[in-house]
Amino acid sequence: MAMALLENGAKMARRFLRRAATDARGDVIGLLMQHTNSAESCNLVRAMVARMEPPLSTTELNDYLYEACAQTHPGMAQIFLEAGAQRSAAAPASSIRGLGWPAGSTLQTVAQRSWDAVPLGPRQYRRKWWRRHRRLMGLLGFQHGTRHHAHSSRVQRPML
Numbered sequence: 001m002a003m004a005l006l007e008n009g010a011k012m013a014r015r016f017l018r019r020a021a022t023d024a025r026g027d028v029i030g031l032l033m034q035h036t037n038s039a040e041s042c043n044l045v046r047a048m049v050a051r052m053e054p055p056l057s058t059t060e061l062n063d064y065l066y067e068a069c070a071q072t073h074p075g076m077a078q079i080f081l082e083a084g085a086q087r088s089a090a091a092p093a094s095s096i097r098g099l100g101w102p103a104g105s106t107l108q109t110v111a112q113r114s115w116d117a118v119p120l121g122p123r124q125y126r127r128k129w130w131r132r133h134r135r136l137m138g139l140l141g142f143q144h145g146t147r148h149h150a151h152s153s154r155v156q157r158p159m160l
Contacts, residue, residue, distance in 0.1 A: 033067060033076050037132075042075040049083050061085035063092045068097065069111040074135040087140055107140050 029048060032041045048151075049056060064084040068077035080085070091105035101110065116135040 012036065029064060030067065031065075033071055033073055037073060037075065039075070042079060045076060046079050049079060056083065057086055058086065058089075059092070062089035063095075065089065066092060066101065066105075066107065066110055067095060069107050069136065069140070070114050072114045072129065072132050072136060074139055077136055077139050081139060107138070108142050111136050111142075113138065133137055 061080050062085050065080040091101040094100050
């Protein structure tokens with residue numbers, strides 16, 4: 001099935017991209033980004049982005065980059081940056097999921113908001129998300145920050 005997607009994935013993804021504006025189900029790349037963080041999904045998206053006809057515009061790549069930051073998905077963010085997305089891009093009018101971005105959003109604030117939303121559960125869970133967040137911030141060219149409210153009594157920095 002993965003090979004069939006790779007063979008026809010670019011055409012199929014482009015068709016779903018065109019439909020995404022009117023169809024709440026979203027597009028193939030957006031669905032892969034939301035539901036998995038595997039190397040296989042990254043390879044599939046990388047192949048689809050490379051073979052897409054016509055190629056994704058810079059605006060579309062920037063939209064996907066913002067969504068990758070919102071999903072704390074460094075693998076996908078790297079794919080979109082390599083394909084031509086801009087680190088300095090302004091936030092799109094709406095997200096791929098049809099939601100609006102808060103006023104003044106940047107890639108850094110979207111990634112930070114995503115990290116702040118991580119529940120403070122088991123230690124291993126925090127470590128996994130902390131590593132993903134640090135990698136994402138590094139890809140975007142920002143310092144590997146901590147939670148901006150790390151000194152409050154409710155939230156503590158992750159133990160590494």
